[in-house]
Amino acid sequence: GNSVTQMEGPVTLSEEAFLTINCTYTATGYPSLFWYVQYPGEGLQLLLKATKADDKGSNKGFEATYRKETTSFHLEKGSVQVSDSAVYFCALSDPTGNQFYFGTGTSLTVIP
Amino acid sequence: NAGVTQTPKFQVLKTGQSMTLQCAQDMNHNSMYWYRQDPGMGLRLIYYSASEGTTDKGEVPNGYNVSRLNKREFSLRLESAAPSQTSVYFCASSEFWRSAENSPLHFGNGTRLTVT
Numbered sequence: 001g002n003s004v005t006q007m008e009g010p011v012t013l014s015e016e017a018f019l020t021i022n023c024t025y026t027a028t029g030y031p032s033l034f035w036y037v038q039y040p041g042e043g044l045q046l047l048l049k050a051t052k053a054d055d056k057g058s059n060k061g062f063e064a065t066y067r068k069e070t071t072s073f074h075l076e077k078g079s080v081q082v083s084d085s086a087v088y089f090c091a092l093s094d095p096t097g098n099q100f101y102f103g104t105g106t107s108l109t110v111i112p
Numbered sequence: 113n114a115g116v117t118q119t120p121k122f123q124v125l126k127t128g129q130s131m132t133l134q135c136a137q138d139m140n141h142n143s144m145y146w147y148r149q150d151p152g153m154g155l156r157l158i159y160y161s162a163s164e165g166t167t168d169k170g171e172v173p174n175g176y177n178v179s180r181l182n183k184r185e186f187s188l189r190l191e192s193a194a195p196s197q198t199s200v201y202f203c204a205s206s207e208f209w210r211s212a213e214n215s216p217l218h219f220g221n222g223t224r225l226t227v228t
Contacts, residue, residue, distance in 0.1 A: 043219030
């Protein structure tokens with residue numbers, strides 16, 4: 001079956017620190033991979049996506065590379081800001097039916 | 113551009129009461145979804161509608177019913193609320209049901225439901 005595992009939180013970083021949030025997946029076939037971000041009191045927003053192996057998704061300084069050999073899609077940012085404080089969800093989509101499978105979310109707090 | 117709009121934002125129910133959560137999208141999307149979000153469990157799919165006129169069960173459908181009223185609107189009904197249904201509910205939509213690039217989900221801001 002399909003599933004997503006992401007690192008437990010919460011994560012607390014100082015401003016300008018390097019961020020990595022790990023995400024691994026199990027899937028049949030060739031899923032698409034996504035990172036969503038949820039700011040307090042809001043719904044999830046698409047942050048970035050990758051649709052095939054070795055693709056790199058990027059947005060707002062965040063990056064993630066679709067690694068089929070390690071079944072991973074780790075989220076990285078070189079220098080976090082206070083405004084990046086949010087909950088981050090890794091997700092995969094089954095191309096046969098567009099069903100999405102979400103990780104449990106990782107809460108990030110960035111302190112000045 | 114409103115995107116996905118959910119009402120109400122907050123609701124408190126007593127055990128056994130019923131209510132309907134409303135969702136509408138203005139992006140002309142074909143597919144719509146209802147998720148619930150619980151601490152430590154991420155998002156779990158309750159029901160989805162791949163296209164207008166169809167609905168299907170997701171991972172946790174028990175205790176819920178849905179109606180795809182038209183292409184824009186997809187409602188979620190709790191017939192007899194239980195404390196286990198205390199959660200945050202999100203409606204989402206996507207452009208296509210099946211596509212090579214798996215059109216991403218667009219979410220509403222959620223409904224926080226408490227059942228006492």
